[in-house]
Amino acid sequence: MSEKRYAMAVDTRTCVGCTACVLACKTENAVAEGYSRDWITTAVSGSFPNLQMSIHSERCNHCENPPCVHVCPTGASYIGPGGIVLVDHDKCTGCKACIAACPYDARFVDPRTGTIDKCTFCVHRVENGVPTTACQDVCPTRSIFFGDINDPDSEISRVLRERDHYVLHPEAGTRPRHYFLK
Amino acid sequence: MRRREFIKISSYGIAGATLLGGVTTNWFDLYGDQLPDPGTDGDRVVPTFCEICFWKCGILAHVKDGRVTKITGNPKDPLSQGHLCPRGTGGTGLLYDPDRLTQPLLRVDKRGSQEFEAVSWDAALNEVAENFERIKARYGAGALALFSHGYGGSWIKHLFKAYGCGNIAAPSYAQCRGPREVGFDLTYGWTVGSPERTDLRNSRCIVLVGSHLGENMHNTQVQDFAHALRNGADLIVLDPRFSTAASKANHWLPVKPGSDLAILLAWMNVLIEEDLYDRDYIERYAYGFDQLKEHVKSYTPEWAYPRTGIEPDLIRRTARMMGASRPATLVHPGRHVTWYGNDTQRSRAIAILNALLGSWGRKGGLYIPAQVNLPPYEYPSYGAADHRPDRANPSDFPLADEALAQGIRDATVPDIPGDERIRGWMVYGSNLPASLPNPEQTYKALQELDFLAVVDVLPVEMVGWADVVLPEATYLERCDEPFAPAYREPFVSIRQEVVPPLGESKPGWWIARELGHRLGLNEFFPWKDAMEYGESRLEAAGLSCEHIREEGVVRAERQPIYFEDGAVPEFYTDSGKIELYSQKLGALGFDPMPAFHDDEIEDPPPGYFRLLYGRAPMHSFTRTTNNRLLSEMMDENAVWVNATIAKEWGLEDGERIRLKNQDGVVSTYTAPVRVTERIRPDCVYIVHGYGHTARGLHFAKGRGISDSELITRYTVDPIMGGTGMNVNFVTFVRAGEVAENGATGADAAVAEEVAS
Numbered sequence: 001m002s003e004k005r006y007a008m009a010v011d012t013r014t015c016v017g018c019t020a021c022v023l024a025c026k027t028e029n030a031v032a033e034g035y036s037r038d039w040i041t042t043a044v045s046g047s048f049p050n051l052q053m054s055i056h057s058e059r060c061n062h063c064e065n066p067p068c069v070h071v072c073p074t075g076a077s078y079i080g081p082g083g084i085v086l087v088d089h090d091k092c093t094g095c096k097a098c099i100a101a102c103p104y105d106a107r108f109v110d111p112r113t114g115t116i117d118k119c120t121f122c123v124h125r126v127e128n129g130v131p132t133t134a135c136q137d138v139c140p141t142r143s144i145f146f147g148d149i150n151d152p153d154s155e156i157s158r159v160l161r162e163r164d165h166y167v168l169h170p171e172a173g174t175r176p177r178h179y180f181l182k
Numbered sequence: 183m184r185r186r187e188f189i190k191i192s193s194y195g196i197a198g199a200t201l202l203g204g205v206t207t208n209w210f211d212l213y214g215d216q217l218p219d220p221g222t223d224g225d226r227v228v229p230t231f232c233e234i235c236f237w238k239c240g241i242l243a244h245v246k247d248g249r250v251t252k253i254t255g256n257p258k259d260p261l262s263q264g265h266l267c268p269r270g271t272g273g274t275g276l277l278y279d280p281d282r283l284t285q286p287l288l289r290v291d292k293r294g295s296q297e298f299e300a301v302s303w304d305a306a307l308n309e310v311a312e313n314f315e316r317i318k319a320r321y322g323a324g325a326l327a328l329f330s331h332g333y334g335g336s337w338i339k340h341l342f343k344a345y346g347c348g349n350i351a352a353p354s355y356a357q358c359r360g361p362r363e364v365g366f367d368l369t370y371g372w373t374v375g376s377p378e379r380t381d382l383r384n385s386r387c388i389v390l391v392g393s394h395l396g397e398n399m400h401n402t403q404v405q406d407f408a409h410a411l412r413n414g415a416d417l418i419v420l421d422p423r424f425s426t427a428a429s430k431a432n433h434w435l436p437v438k439p440g441s442d443l444a445i446l447l448a449w450m451n452v453l454i455e456e457d458l459y460d461r462d463y464i465e466r467y468a469y470g471f472d473q474l475k476e477h478v479k480s481y482t483p484e485w486a487y488p489r490t491g492i493e494p495d496l497i498r499r500t501a502r503m504m505g506a507s508r509p510a511t512l513v514h515p516g517r518h519v520t521w522y523g524n525d526t527q528r529s530r531a532i533a534i535l536n537a538l539l540g541s542w543g544r545k546g547g548l549y550i551p552a553q554v555n556l557p558p559y560e561y562p563s564y565g566a567a568d569h570r571p572d573r574a575n576p577s578d579f580p581l582a583d584e585a586l587a588q589g590i591r592d593a594t595v596p597d598i599p600g601d602e603r604i605r606g607w608m609v610y611g612s613n614l615p616a617s618l619p620n621p622e623q624t625y626k627a628l629q630e631l632d633f634l635a636v637v638d639v640l641p642v643e644m645v646g647w648a649d650v651v652l653p654e655a656t657y658l659e660r661c662d663e664p665f666a667p668a669y670r671e672p673f674v675s676i677r678q679e680v681v682p683p684l685g686e687s688k689p690g691w692w693i694a695r696e697l698g699h700r701l702g703l704n705e706f707f708p709w710k711d712a713m714e715y716g717e718s719r720l721e722a723a724g725l726s727c728e729h730i731r732e733e734g735v736v737r738a739e740r741q742p743i744y745f746e747d748g749a750v751p752e753f754y755t756d757s758g759k760i761e762l763y764s765q766k767l768g769a770l771g772f773d774p775m776p777a778f779h780d781d782e783i784e785d786p787p788p789g790y791f792r793l794l795y796g797r798a799p800m801h802s803f804t805r806t807t808n809n810r811l812l813s814e815m816m817d818e819n820a821v822w823v824n825a826t827i828a829k830e831w832g833l834e835d836g837e838r839i840r841l842k843n844q845d846g847v848v849s850t851y852t853a854p855v856r857v858t859e860r861i862r863p864d865c866v867y868i869v870h871g872y873g874h875t876a877r878g879l880h881f882a883k884g885r886g887i888s889d890s891e892l893i894t895r896y897t898v899d900p901i902m903g904g905t906g907m908n909v910n911f912v913t914f915v916r917a918g919e920v921a922e923n924g925a926t927g928a929d930a931a932v933a934e935e936v937a938s
Contacts, residue, residue: 016395019799138255141404
């Protein structure tokens with residue numbers, strides 16, 4: 001059996017951008033006040049009354065080729081279980097090289113520790129018997145899919161097979177593992 | 183500002199409990215690195231139900247070291263189904279709000295000065311009881327009134343009924359859902375209710391008339407809405423604004439505000455003329471089809487076009503789309519429907535459309551709900567209720583089936599003759615200056631009162647006017663009545679104390695019982711506490727209490743909810759049928775079928791724009807804008823202005839402005855302009871709930887513009903007394919012009935307040 005490879009997909013057809021995912025992440029992970037590890041973006045195109053709008057729930061893309069890991073001078077940023085990109089806070093000096101390197105703007109300095117904070121794909125849950133992330137669990141429109149894309153029977157493998165999807169900044173060559181379903 | 187650096191907050195409760203890295207474990211010997219364990223799972227997990235809005239979703243409150251660390255959905259609860267909206271997720275922001283009321287207070291300066299001294303519960307309760315007794319002795323119990331909004335208010339309502347007072351109102355009727363309930367009751371002999379009996383999840387075609395699901399965030403509805411979209415349901419959205427829902431729609435109809443009824447009538451015309459309606463269903467269940475057919479004959483799409491701005495072809499295509507999916511086509515009844523004063527008739531039109539589509543009682547339409555019968559607690563009977571035969575009650579509005587909140591207010595000002603005036607109020611969880619139209623009239627009533635007691639959790643504007651403030655415990659700190667709604671499956675959920683009340687705050691049941699004892703009503707409060715009360719009702723219904731305390735919910739056996747599965751088609755109308763034609767309305771001098779009157783809706787004066795307001799998914803009314811956690815998602819409202827209009831006026835995106843209405847009222851505070859293509863040029867939009875002025879709301883005060891203070895005009899629905907509030911027009915006031923218009927304070931001061 002192949003190694004686990006976690007990924008996330010957000011359904012842009014059903015996501016209403018309510019921010020429940022952001023709040024659930026904040027309370028699950030006790031994220032610093034004024035900061036969050038995931039966020040909502042909306043993009044409007046066209047002019048009245050011919051309009052389109054897309055809504056994204058975004059976070060760290062947990063890239064297969066993560067520039068943040070490559071640039072980290074202390075080895076604090078690393079690829080953890082299931083390909084989850086993590087930060088070892090004991091090694092992190094808060095130098096911010098990874099913030100500059102990340103094309104997704106997914107990292108910030110936690111003012112309480114002076115070290116880098118970011119989405120962990122709820123590694124404390126998913127590697128400990130709770131198969132869902134907090135953002136996925138709360139989502140009232142059930143627009144967030146998460147799981148092991150190396151398992152062809154997982155729900156996320158199924159939706160990625162069945163639905164057209166895209167990633168952000170493919171040109172950056174990061175091979176992101178965060179997808180958006182059309 | 184970086185994207186995730188939303189705002190800086192000086193004091194904020196939840197983060198202190200569990201610092202990142204405070205507990206770290208090392209599960210992965212393989213990697214040898216420390217992984218962050220946020221440690222927010224509770225030592226205890228208590229099931230209860232939410233009250234950040236009034237949907238009452240089942241939640242699980244995680245408690246660690248005595249603090250609630252996080253709130254998640256209770257998977258066993260039929261309303262939340264384990265998922266939550268942002269507001270419920272952010273409930274700890276209310277629980278640990280540093281501005282909470284924690285002590286009973288007595289007013290020490292003139293009313294409205296917001297100056298109080300802390301007193302004992304005994305002193306506060308005695309003061310309330312003495313004033314109630316004084317007013318009742320001199321003027322009768324009908325000189326008192328209760329405004330109550332929220333589930334905990336049931337105890338105070340019980341107190342008022344026991345005391346013989348029938349003036350009990352909530353803004354949720356005449357300022358919100360009332361016209362819808364009356365419109366559907368006139369048509370089907372049933373109201374829509376809450377949770378709405380909409381079978382959204384099974385709909386094949388959904389029609390939203392101004393409903394902005396996804397921004398209006400009633401949890402189950404949004405879950406069901408997304409489920410239907412995922413299954414490929416068609417969606418038609420009628421809204422002057424390109425709402426989130428509109429962005430998901432097959433067809434967005436940017437209807438001219440106030441002309442919705444014209445579209446609804448044109449749809450009826452097409453459904454009938456093109457024979458797209460459910461003929462069998464109409465023949466079997468409906469009354470007055472021939473009259474309706476004749477009535478809508480002239481309401482062609484071509485007739486509707488100049489009135490609505492929606493092209494005839496689009497009206498026809500959308501009608502055909504609705505017809506193609508019937509009976510699984512749902513024309514959503516909406517919820518906050520007090521718009522133009524013709525709201526009962528518009529709701530009637532929606533009800534009639536659903537009948538033409540055969541969707542009432544059918545899968546994907548409006549289901550027939552079931553409910554657990556919880557026998558009432560055995561009290562002595564209440565006896566006759568004294569209420570004023572005045573504007574508060576149905577004499578002027580024959581089909582109002584609840585007291586009108588603005589009617590009670592208006593019966594309080596001194597132009598009411600002699601001793602008929604209402605003299606004393608108790609207000610539970612209702613921020614009346616923000617929820618009733620024409621706030622000046624509300625302030626006038628507040629100044630005229632002999633006595634005012636307010637029960638609340640936060641020092642909102644209403645609290646500032648009180649003579650006595652009774653601080654209530656939040657929903658996470660109290661038990662309330664068991665909840666057994668009419669829903670697609672019958673169930674009961676309970677609210678139980680998760681953590682003890684903060685400071686000296688007390689649950690509503692305790693406040694009501696203590697007042698009851700002081701008012702000689704002991705026999706109406708025989709129970710020890712709310713849990714004992716609730717358990718006795720559950721036991722009387724044959725339900726296990728032990729089970730429900732652990733699970734939060736008990737489900738009863740499902741019953742058929744569709745006619746096709748055996749639900750009984752019963753219509754409690756005069757004819758016993760679905761009344762397309764209403765003899766009752768006709769007899770009272772109203773249109774027996776909804777009619778569009780060209781003179782009914784006023785256009786904005788030159789240079790003015792219709793003020794529209796609505797919801798944001800992370801806020802509930804004015805109740806959450808002080809919640810620091812939810813405010814990280816949205817900390818003030820913005821004025822949506824059409825891009826072409828913004829250009830004409832030279833308004834920049836993000837520029838701070840005030841709004842001035844047709845009566846010269848200028849908003850107290852400013853808000854940024856949001857230049858957008860997502861709104862018609864003839865209206866502006868702001869999210870309701872901002873622009874707090876209460877001194878004690880240290881976070882919310884001064885943030886954003888209050889729609890409420892600009893709603894000086896309203897049009898009363900002649901059928902049931904609802905207050906149509908989308909009838910105000912505003913223009914833009916730049917910072918430099920403010921002083922000339924007599925607005926309060928300098929912009930710089932406001933900007934400082936916002937930043938602090």
